[in-house]
Amino acid sequence: MHGLPRSSGILLHPTSLPGPFGIGDLGPSAYRFVDFLVAAGQRLWQMLPLVPVGLGFSPYASPSTFAGNPLLISPERLVEAGLLQADDIASPPDFPEDRVDYDWVIVYKQHLLEKAYATFEAHPDRVDETDFWLFCEKQAFWLDDYALFMALKEAHGGAVWTEWPTELARRDPGALHHARQKLARSFRKHQFWQYLFHRQWMDLRAYCHAHGIRLMGDIPIYVAHDSADVWANPHLFHLDEHGHPTVVAGVPPDYFSETGQRWGNPLYRWEVSRETDHHWWTQRFAALLEKVDLIRLDHFRGFAAYWEIPAAEPTAVNGRWVPGPGAEFFETIQHKLGPLPLVAENLGVITPDVTELMERFGFPGMAVLQFAFDDDATSTFLPHNYIRNLVAYTGTHDNDTIVGWWRGQNKTTLPPEVVARAKAYARAYLDLDRKREREIHWTCIRTLMASVAELVVFPMQDVLGLGSEARMNTPGTTGPHNWSWRLRADQLRPDVAERLRSLTEIYGRLLPAS
Known part of the structure; x- marks a missing residue:
């Protein structure tokens, strides 16, 4: 699979790493986590989008699809670089250890x-100025718009x-030129923060x-919608003359939701993207592939067909299916970039056209064990069907932890009889006695490890056997606990790795010895 042989890995977003500064970052704790992966024989570290967080502190609602999250910049590495003094970080606030309090x-x-x-302004020699300017030049295709967008914001x-003001919203060239001059310091600051993220990320990637x-x-x-991407590329999206979306994204009503899900993101004008040989999308893939080795492509089914909801509709009920860009999209981008190392997020109701698109390009899909027991023995999520x-x-x-799922700590959207049947099925399938039920997480990990799937991945919470309190996100909610879970340093124990x-x-x- 994309040069990665039979292997396993861990899902942990960098914000969830331990550390004294209230949020995980790209400093010492990230390197210690890599050491833990090596000790545990793992080959892959999977994470969520590395972008700045947006509404509800979600990495899926970012002001930029290209930028790195400045909150991930390590203060300790800034001290090493001479950009901060040791005293500046000597007494951080008493942040909670197991949660990110984003406001704080x-x-x-x-x-x-x-x-x-x-x-940096006072002592530009504290960084390699040539390297900084080369970075700005190479990344100008997105960085200039992003830095100006953030400065204007x-x-x-x-x-x-x-x-x-209309002239800024509509990107009048004269108004943008004047704004860039007037906001020059703020513009440069956002460029510089992106450079710091880039340098720290590339160092961690090399490690x-x-x-x-x-x-x-x-x-x-x-x-x-409220992003540099849409502001700078309005022609690629279905917007009215004021810049507001005319149609938005979501998914139709199903077993779990009578009104579906209205996500609210603006939809693409795929015919316009096609006229440009999908240039913006090509840049998007290329930029991320400089940072990572594989990409999980979210909501893959939307490339075959997507649910279009009129923007005035309060729910997703009154939408319609519209054909996506299909095979031509991936052919065009692979012609420019070569074979794409993609994993297709193909969860939910998947139709034959989606499967056909995945198979045509050899993209692996996903199987989630928690979903395996809501159906019968033919479920593709059951390991014997992998x-x-x-x-x-x-x-x-987006799931509960495996322990939380098993205990049913959170309210389920499934009818009680379905839950009871699933539990009985899972007990029989996983051969659970009382001892194994106490260690349900290890039973599930072992079950996936034994499967034929080339790659198996476990959220760190499942490796540790944590309950629902450690859940990363509950879709359809904007509660204070979403995206905020953090690992404590004392949880990366040698016995767990062993x-x-x-x-x-x-x-x-x-993982063979290197």
């Missing part, structure tokens, strides 16, 4: 990042871009590769 963290981290930029009190660890990133199919070209998971960032390594070796997935 944003204030603290932005204060440090502002200080780092002020140091700050200047307008965080207002959505459609609420800015991963040196230790045999490959990285899996994530591309959401849709982007946020194929080799597959990535199997105990759960994803046990995972043992299963990895038994089932032929072990």
Whole structure:
């Protein structure tokens, strides 16, 4: 599978790493996590989009699909670079260890990042200036728009871009030139923060590769309306003359929701994208492939057909299916970039055209064990029905933890009789006695390890056997716990790594010594 032999890995977003600064970052704890992966015999580190967070602090609602999240910049590495003093980070606030309090963290981290930029202004020799300018030049195709978008957003009190003065919202060249001059410091600051993220990320990536660890990133199919992407490329989206979406994304009503899901993202004008040989999308894939080795392509079914909802509709009920760009899209991009190392997120109701599109390009799909027991023995999520070209998971960032799922700590959307049947089926399938039921997470990990799926991935919460309190996200909600779970340093224990390594070796997935 894309040069990755039979293997296993862990899903953990960098914001969830431990550390003293309220949020995981690209500093020492990231390197310690890589060491843990190596000790546990793992070959892959999967994460969520690395972009700045947006509405509800979600990485799937970002102001940019290209930018890195400045909150992931390591203060300790900034001290090493001479951009901060040791005293600046000596006494961080008493942040919670197991949660990201984003409101608090944003204030603290932005204060440090502002200080780092002020140091750079006063002492530009603290970084390799040539390297910085080369970065800005190479990334200008997105960085210039992003830096100006963020500078304008700050200047307008965080207002959505459609609420800015018309000449700025519509990108009048004269108005943009004047804004870039007037907001030159803020513009340069956002460029510089992106450079810091880039340098720290590439250093961590090199460390991963040196230790045999490959990285899996994530591309959401849709982007946020209030983003540099939509503001800078309005021709690619269904917008009215004021910049507001005319149709939006979502999924239709189903077994889980009578009204479906209205996500609200603007939809693409695929015919316009096709006229440009999907240039923006090609840039999007190429930019992420500089950072990671594999990409999970979110909501893959939308490339075959997608649910279009009129923007005025409050729910997803009154939508319609519209054909997606299909095979021509992937053929065009692969012609320019070569074979794409994609994993298709093919969860939900999948029709034959979606499967056909995946098979045509050899993209592996996903199987989630938690979904395996709501059906009968023919379920493709049951390990005995797996194929080799597959990535199997105990759960994803949108699922409860495996322990929480088993205990039923959270309310389920399934009828009680379905839950009871699923539990009985799971007990029989997983051969659970009382002891194994106490260690349901290890039973599920072992079951996937033994399967024929070339790649199996476990959320870190499942490796640790944590309950629903450690869930990363609950779709359709904007609660304070979404996206905020953090690992504690004392949870990366040698005995956990040893046990995972043992299963990895038994089932032929072990990372060879480098």
